[in-house]
Amino acid sequence: MSVWSYCRRLVSSRRPRAPHDTDLARELASWVAELSARYEAAGATPAEARRRALIETGGVEQVKEAVRGVRVGAALDACLRDARHAWRGLRKFPTFTFVVIATLALGIGATTAIFSVVDAMLIAPLPYRDSSQLVFVWSDMAHAGYPRAPLSGPELADLRQRATQFTGFGAVWATSGTLTGDGEAEQLRLGVVTPDFFSILGVNPALGRAFVREDEPPLIPNRIILSGSLWRRRYGADPGIVGRQIRVLGESMTVVGVMPDDFRLLLPRDAAVPEDLDAFVPFNRMLATSPRTTQFIRVIGRLRNGVTVQQAQTEIAEIGSRLSQEFTDYGTAGRTFTIAPLQRDVTREVRAPVLALFAGVGILLAIACLNVANLLVARAATRTRETALRMAVGAGPVQLIRQSLIEGIVLAALGGAAGLLVGRWGLTLLIALRPESLTRLASARIDPLVLIFTAGTALTWGLLFSLAPMAVQLRTDFPALHRDVRQPQGAIHYRARAALVIAQVALGVTLLVSAELLVRTFVALQHVDPGFRSDAALSFRLPFFGSRHRTPEAMISFARTLEAKLAALPGVTGVGAVTHLPFDNIGNWAGPYTSKLGQPKATAGVMADYRAIGPGYFEAVGAQRVDGRFFDETDGPTGEPVAIVDELLARRFWKGERAVGRRFAVDPNSTGHTDRMVTVVGVVRHVRLHSLMEEVREQIYLPWRQTPWSPIAYVVRTSGDPAALAPVVRRVVAELDPLMPVYDLRPLVEYTVKARATQRFTMVLASAFAVVAVVLACVGVYGVIAYSVARRRQEFGVRLALGARPAGLIRLVLADGMKLTGAGLLIGIAGALASARVLRHQLYGISPHDVSSYAIAVPLLGVCAIVACLIPAWRATGNDAIDTLKTE
Amino acid sequence: MAQPQTLLQGTLELLILRTLDLGPLHGLGIADRIAQVTQGALHIKAGSLFPALYRLEAEGWIAGSWGESHTGRRAKLYTLTKAGRKQLAEQKKSWARAALAVEQVLQM
Numbered sequence: 001m002s003v004w005s006y007c008r009r010l011v012s013s014r015r016p017r018a019p020h021d022t023d024l025a026r027e028l029a030s031w032v033a034e035l036s037a038r039y040e041a042a043g044a045t046p047a048e049a050r051r052r053a054l055i056e057t058g059g060v061e062q063v064k065e066a067v068r069g070v071r072v073g074a075a076l077d078a079c080l081r082d083a084r085h086a087w088r089g090l091r092k093f094p095t096f097t098f099v100v101i102a103t104l105a106l107g108i109g110a111t112t113a114i115f116s117v118v119d120a121m122l123i124a125p126l127p128y129r130d131s132s133q134l135v136f137v138w139s140d141m142a143h144a145g146y147p148r149a150p151l152s153g154p155e156l157a158d159l160r161q162r163a164t165q166f167t168g169f170g171a172v173w174a175t176s177g178t179l180t181g182d183g184e185a186e187q188l189r190l191g192v193v194t195p196d197f198f199s200i201l202g203v204n205p206a207l208g209r210a211f212v213r214e215d216e217p218p219l220i221p222n223r224i225i226l227s228g229s230l231w232r233r234r235y236g237a238d239p240g241i242v243g244r245q246i247r248v249l250g251e252s253m254t255v256v257g258v259m260p261d262d263f264r265l266l267l268p269r270d271a272a273v274p275e276d277l278d279a280f281v282p283f284n285r286m287l288a289t290s291p292r293t294t295q296f297i298r299v300i301g302r303l304r305n306g307v308t309v310q311q312a313q314t315e316i317a318e319i320g321s322r323l324s325q326e327f328t329d330y331g332t333a334g335r336t337f338t339i340a341p342l343q344r345d346v347t348r349e350v351r352a353p354v355l356a357l358f359a360g361v362g363i364l365l366a367i368a369c370l371n372v373a374n375l376l377v378a379r380a381a382t383r384t385r386e387t388a389l390r391m392a393v394g395a396g397p398v399q400l401i402r403q404s405l406i407e408g409i410v411l412a413a414l415g416g417a418a419g420l421l422v423g424r425w426g427l428t429l430l431i432a433l434r435p436e437s438l439t440r441l442a443s444a445r446i447d448p449l450v451l452i453f454t455a456g457t458a459l460t461w462g463l464l465f466s467l468a469p470m471a472v473q474l475r476t477d478f479p480a481l482h483r484d485v486r487q488p489q490g491a492i493h494y495r496a497r498a499a500l501v502i503a504q505v506a507l508g509v510t511l512l513v514s515a516e517l518l519v520r521t522f523v524a525l526q527h528v529d530p531g532f533r534s535d536a537a538l539s540f541r542l543p544f545f546g547s548r549h550r551t552p553e554a555m556i557s558f559a560r561t562l563e564a565k566l567a568a569l570p571g572v573t574g575v576g577a578v579t580h581l582p583f584d585n586i587g588n589w590a591g592p593y594t595s596k597l598g599q600p601k602a603t604a605g606v607m608a609d610y611r612a613i614g615p616g617y618f619e620a621v622g623a624q625r626v627d628g629r630f631f632d633e634t635d636g637p638t639g640e641p642v643a644i645v646d647e648l649l650a651r652r653f654w655k656g657e658r659a660v661g662r663r664f665a666v667d668p669n670s671t672g673h674t675d676r677m678v679t680v681v682g683v684v685r686h687v688r689l690h691s692l693m694e695e696v697r698e699q700i701y702l703p704w705r706q707t708p709w710s711p712i713a714y715v716v717r718t719s720g721d722p723a724a725l726a727p728v729v730r731r732v733v734a735e736l737d738p739l740m741p742v743y744d745l746r747p748l749v750e751y752t753v754k755a756r757a758t759q760r761f762t763m764v765l766a767s768a769f770a771v772v773a774v775v776l777a778c779v780g781v782y783g784v785i786a787y788s789v790a791r792r793r794q795e796f797g798v799r800l801a802l803g804a805r806p807a808g809l810i811r812l813v814l815a816d817g818m819k820l821t822g823a824g825l826l827i828g829i830a831g832a833l834a835s836a837r838v839l840r841h842q843l844y845g846i847s848p849h850d851v852s853s854y855a856i857a858v859p860l861l862g863v864c865a866i867v868a869c870l871i872p873a874w875r876a877t878g879n880d881a882i883d884t885l886k887t888e
Numbered sequence: 889m890a891q892p893q894t895l896l897q898g899t900l901e902l903l904i905l906r907t908l909d910l911g912p913l914h915g916l917g918i919a920d921r922i923a924q925v926t927q928g929a930l931h932i933k934a935g936s937l938f939p940a941l942y943r944l945e946a947e948g949w950i951a952g953s954w955g956e957s958h959t960g961r962r963a964k965l966y967t968l969t970k971a972g973r974k975q976l977a978e979q980k981k982s983w984a985r986a987a988l989a990v991e992q993v994l995q996m
Contacts, residue, residue, distance in 0.1 A: 024938065027915060027964045031934060034916050034961055057934045070939040389989070 024067055028060050078399075082406035090410065096379060097414075100372050104415025104458070106772065107368030109422025112446070112454045114361040114765075116427050119453075120444035121354055122347050126266055129202025130302075134342035135312065136268060137169070137299040143333050144592060144607040145697055148270055150295045153287035155335075156194070158323060159299070165307045165315045170197035171283070171297040172265070174273040174587055176711055177249040178543045178741055182234065187543055187711070187743035188248065188278040191265065192221075195282055200302050207231075208242035208257030211282045215256065221281035224253040228261035230278045248279070249545055266440070268345045270690075271298045272587040275439060292329045296587065300342065313339050350438055353762045353842055359835070360511060364769045365461070367507050367776045372411070373465035374500045374780055378787060380469035381493040404470040405463060412462025420446065420454055433764065435757030472496045494788055498820055501780045505824020505865065506831055508770075508777035512857040513832035515763075515770035517843055520853065522763040524845025525756045531687035532582060533622030534752040537715050538722040539581055540729060540745040544710035547740050552637065552708045558736065559614060559704075559712070565732050566716055567616075571725070574717035576617025579709045582689050583751040584744075591667030593700060595653075597675045608649060609689060609697045610667070612704040618644075618684060620715045621748075626650075628660035628682030635681075635703035642703060643678040646686040649698035659683050666700065678702070692755045693844045715748060722747040762842070774861055777824075778868040785817045786872035796876050806877035813876050817869030824865075825858050832857070900932065900940050902983060905968065905976040908950060914963035915941065941966065949975050 032053045039049035057063065090097040125131045137159070139149040151159075151171070159169050173192045178185055195211035204210060205225060215223040224246065226235075235241050245252050264275045287297070303312050316337045324334030340348075347354075380387070387400065424446055434441040472492055542562075544550060549558040559577060566575045580586050589610045617623075618630045626647050635642055643666070650659035663677045690696040704712065718725050726745050733742050789796070796809055836848035846853070907913065907921045918941075919932045944950045949972030957963040968976070 023964070024942075026962075028934070028938070030957075030961055030963045031915050034957065034959060034963070037959065037961075059935075063934045063938050066935050066939045067942045070942050 021064070021068075024064055025060075028057070028063060032057055032060065078402060079406055082403045083410055085403065086407040086410040089407070090414075093379075096375065097411075100375055100411055101415050101418055103368045103371050103375075103776070104411065104461075105418035105422045107365040108416055108419025108454060108458055108461075109426055110769070110772075111361045111365045111457060112419055112423025112450060113426030113430055114358050115453050116423070116444045116446055116450045117430060117441055118354055118358050119447065119449055121350060121438065121440045123449070124443075126343050126346065127262070127264070131202070131343060132341070133167075133303040133305075134201070135301045135303060135309065135339040136271070136342050136345045137301055137316065138338050138340065139295060140336040140338045141333075141607065146590065146607045148268075149590075149607075150271075151297055151299045151337075152292050152295045153283075153290040153297060154292045155295075155323070155337075156297060156299055157288040159301070159316070159319060159337075162319050162322075163301070163312075163315055165304055165312045166301045167304050168196055168200050169299055169301045170194045170200035171287075171299045172197055172267075172273055173283075173297050174277065176541075176543060177281075177545065178547060179234070179246065179248050179279075180250070180739065181247045185739050185741040186234070187541070187741045188230070189274050189276070190248075191273065191277040191280040192283050193280050194287075197280075197300075200300060202302075203260070203263055205257030206260040207239070208255070210257060211280075215282045217282065217284050219284050219286070220249070220251050221284065222251060222253050223256050223282060224248060225257040225259060225280040226255060227259050227276070227278050227280075228263065229276070231258045232261075248281070250547075250550070253281070264439075266346050267298060267300075267342075268340075269349055270588075272585055273298055274585055292327060301339065309339065309341055347440075350758070353758055354438075356514075356839055356842060357762055357765055359838070360514065360766055360769045363507050363511050364773050364776075365457070367504050367511075367773050367780075369461045369465050370500045370504045370507075371776050371780050371783075372415075373468035374497050374504075374783055376408070376411075376465060376469045377472055377493055377496050377500070378783065380472055381787070401470055404466045408462040408464075408466025409459065411465075412458040415462075416454055416458030419458065420451075423450075423454065430765075433761065435761045436754055438758065438761065468496060468500065494784070494791065497784045497787060501777075501784045501820050502824040502827065504777045504780040505821055505861065506827035508773045509825055509828025509858060509861055510831035510835050511766075511773040512770045512861055513828075513853055514835045514839055515766040516853045516857050517836055517839060517846060517848065517850070518759070518763045518766045520846045520850070521842065521844045522756065522759050525692050525759055528688075528692055528845065530582065530692055530752070531623060531685045534582075534747075534749040536719070536722055537620065537622075537717045537748040538725045538729065538745070539713055539715050539748045539751075540726075540742050541711050541713045542733070542740060542742065544708075544712070548737065549740075555708045555710065555712075556637065556705050558740075562714075562733065562736055563614065563616065565736070566714070566729065569716075569725070569728060569732070571718045571720040572716055573719055574616055574620030574715075576620035576715050577614030577704050577712045578617050578621070578715065579612045579704070579712060580689065581713045581715070581748070581751055582621075582687060583692075583755040584713070588690075590697060593667060594665045597665045597677060606652070607697060608645075608700045610700050610702065612702050612707040612709050614704045614712075617715065620717045621687075622717070623687055624685040626683040626685055627658070628680070630682055630684075631701075631703045636705045639703075639706070641676055641678045641706060642681045644682040644684055644701040645680055646684055646699040646701075648686050648695060649700065650680075650683045652698065666702070692752070713744070722749075759842070759844075774864055777861065778864045781817060781821060781865045782868040782871060784820065785813060785869045786875070788816055789813055789872040789876045792876075800877075809876050810870075810873040813873035814866060814869055817866060817873075818862075821862055821865040821869075825862055828861075829854060829858060899983075900936060901944055902976070902979045903930070904937075904940055904944060905949065905972055905979065908966055908968040909973070909976060912955075912965045912967040914955075914957045914965050916963075917957065918966070944972070947975070948972075 032050070035053035035056055036046070036049040039052050040046060044052065054060070126134070128134060137151060138147075139151050139155070140147055141149045156169060156171050159166075163169070171194045175190050175192060177188050177190045179188050193211065195213050195215055198204065198210040206228065208225070211223065211225065215221075217223075226241070231237060231241060238244075241255050241258060244255050246255060247253070259280075265273060265277055266275055267273045283297075301312070303309070316339055320335045320337040324330050344351075390400070427444055427446065431442055431444060544555045544558070549555050563575050563577070566572060579589065590607050591610055592607050613631065615631045615633055615635065618625070627650075628644070630644065631642070643664075645653075645659060653659070653664070654662055659680045660683065662680050664680070665675060665677050668675055684699075684701065686695050686699065688695060689699070716722075716725060716729065729745065730742050733740055799809065800806075832854065833849065836843075840848040903922055904918055907918050907925075910921075913921060915934075915937055919934075919937055922930050922932055941950070941952070945952055945966075949969055950966045951969050952964045952966050954962060955965040957965075
């Protein structure tokens with residue numbers, strides 16, 4: 001009722017003034033008229049009567065002003081008065097104020113930092129024109145174990161021709177090419193794009209122009225667009241670069257444009273297109289006539305104005321089913337297209353971990369605010385007498401509530417401001433710590449949205465934690481001052497604080513268990529056997545296209561010489577070539593395989609990852625042989641076509657029978673061989689290539705000398721430090737061909753480290769949150785127990801006087817602490833189970849209900865809390881019995 | 889003699905509520921009644937009365953409506969609401985407590 005009328009008054013003071021004013025004017029007129037009538041009746045002349053009435057009234061305008069003052073100013077005035085009062089109160093207790101503001105700054109700061117990450121990564125639109133209209137098109141081949149597969153050139157042409165809900169489609173494919181001339185040879189990450197790709201995306205070059213249809217070459221591209229960074233790095237930001245000829249892929253190409261410096265190509269990670277491509281060239285004119293099942297292009301589409309994703313999805317699915325009927329290439333499986341809003345698809349893998357961190361920091365903030373609420377209740381307890389006096393001289397519940405709220409808001413404002421500083425600092429730290437998978441994190445800023453969020457959070461929590469002392473005050477029956485008021489409301493305060501502490505401990509357990517599960521996931525990922533050994537090995541890439549060694553014969557001869565030279569280096573124990581390194585970001589090479597030649601490939605069922613490897617690769621990378629043999633020198637271009645498969649394929653395809661010696665047909669589209677049968681010569685343990693957490697697809701390994709792809713990567717195993725080997729490798733390659741660029745020269749372990757970087761990031765943050773949470777929860781427990789000890793000083797004094805032993809008192813206090821902690825722990829276990837369920841997709845090698853995690857976290861927090869209780873317990877025994885009895 | 893401006897905030901409101909408890913009155917009627925009851929000790933001026941009336945009305949403790957005063961003029965008559973009656977009872981109690989407290993403080 002009181003709060004309600006307070007709110008009503010606040011609202012009513014904002015109503016338009018006019019009706020009140022006319023009403024008041026009429027009322028005053030009638031007042032003056034009646035007074036004058038009175039004076040007239042007493043014998044005054046009308047004029048005299050009216051003059052006296054007006055004097056008596058004290059000026060009509062002044063009265064109106066006084067009422068207006070009540071109406072408009074009262075609420076605001078009182079608030080300002082309360083704010084000043086709160087500020088004075090805070091300054092009087094600097095330690096209390098510091099602790100509260102520091103706690104809030106920590107909680108709000110951490111939340112602000114994480115929210116700016118959420119903002120940058122999940123909320124902020126992609127940096128393209130009307131980016132909500134952009135969608136990514138996938139070919140859903142879930143039937144073959146490939147739910148997100150690329151499209152083929154003819155399919156892009158079909159979409160362009162048939163789709164009406166889109167303004168257009170563009171495609172990109174990532175490859176690499178050597179840049180020569182103007183200095184040292186350099187390997188570029190090249191984006192091959194359709195001419196309209198940039199206009200579909202909604203980005204224009206900063207210099208020159210985008211591609212046009214006429215730029216499409218018959219075969220090899222001869223027009224190129226540079227990235228801003230390549231233009232600066234290699235050409236000193238030459239403003240006259242457009243129109244110049246540069247040599248890429250061994251061809252002379254004309255620079256037609258330069259992209260803006262901040263341009264990043266943000267596509268889903270499994271599209272395998274690096275976001276910082278060095279340059280772009282157009283697809284050739286053969287794209288639309290390439291085989292319908294050679295799927296390698298990543299297609300984006302732009303929706304027409306007002307078209308929903310759902311409508312577009314319906315149309316594109318229809319096109320897919322019509323294509324399935326028109327073309328036999330798809331076999332019985334048909335073709336299914338799906339689209340995903342680009343924004344959602346780009347953030348698809350980071351959404352869950354980022355939101356989990358956000359939830360975690362929310363819990364941390366809740367604990368911090370519970371601590372503040374606890375401190376405020378504690379202070380309300382010390383202020384009981386002041387409050388009683390205020391109530392006695394006329395302060396009603398409305399005033400007390402308002403004062404409490406205003407105090408909360410003042411604290412929240414101070415805490416929020418300090419939190420913003422902490423948040424800025426925290427964000428800098430986060431950006432420094434960020435894993436490569438979270439590149440967009442680098443663009444996180446404290447922008448207006450973050451400011452609004454922080455202010456809103458601070459204010460909400462300020463109001464919430466001021467409720468605690470308010471609730472206690474309202475339930476306190478303030479007796480007259482002459483009664484001893486300590487006992488009854490002391491109990492109310494204790495109960496309120498105990499409830500707050502139980503909540504803190506519960507949230508603390510939730511956070512601690514979640515953090516522990518994430519830590520154990522990370523540890524499990526460090527110990528997972530990915531099927532290869534990444535330690536003590538160096539890796540690098542060589543491009544053959546664009547070099548002197550372009551024919552298969554030249555490539556193989558160069559590779560053979562290089563391998564011999566590397567193997568002869570001191571300390572080197574293995575050398576091998578491979579098309580893709582595990583966990584690299586080269587476009588994946590996957591395709592179907594069949595048992596017989598001539599079967600429709602796309603219906604053949606399962607897709608496998610294809611890799612071409614040189615002899616010695618499996619040995620160098622430390623893969624494990626299950627059956628048969630690995631490739632050797634005999635598996636050359638003229639030898640029998642052979643393959644090694646992984647155990648997953650062997651087990652599924654030959655159903656328990658021995659795979660070695662069996663023959664199957666490889667996919668002509670992805671191997672470049674016309675229909676070809678290969679003989680299995682060996683079975684290898686599955687090597688994790690895409691994710692440490694799962695075995696994604698079956699694998700087929702072909703001898704590189706029978707399928708010489710470029711670029712090729714090398715793995716060099718050494719008994720020494722792989723990093724120390726790097727300059728030696730560079731020198732060896734330069735001796736063979738000074739124009740051959742060596743790139744991505746780095747220890748193999750870097751790929752593995754990168755593969756678990758996101759988990760590492762979430763684990764580090766979650767652990768930090770958990771540590772802070774435990775500390776805050778323990779401070780809370782300490783505070784309550786210390787308060788209870790202080791309150792029971794006389795009781796303890798009496799007990800000591802009656803012969804109680806100090807150990808007994810300590811037990812008594814500890815029992816109180818344990819009750820609180822125990823209740824918190826029990827509730828916390830339920831909370832932890834719930835949060836582990838939410839986290840389950842991010843866990844690896846550990847069940848969300850792993851008993852041992854709880855068996856560590858719960859007692860850990862329990863022990864910390866008990867230690868926190870020991871200090872006040874110890875103090876309880878320090879009471880001098882006589883002293884106590886004397887003071888009371 | 890107590891001046892209106894030295895009245896504790898809330899006291900005037902208590903007096904108004906108490907006055908209206910006896911029946912609806914218009915502004916001047918309230919001032920007259922208080923003066924009469926306190927035998928002229930408290931003479932409420934318009935500058936104090938109207939703000940107080942406004943406050944009470946905003947709290948929902950009294951309700952004003954246009955009618956006729958006993959002299960037959962158009963005047964705004966105030967009535968005590970149900971909430972006002974409850975408030976009056978509470979204020980009476982807290983007044984008693986405050987009076988006691990103030991007395992004790994003065995005797996300290």
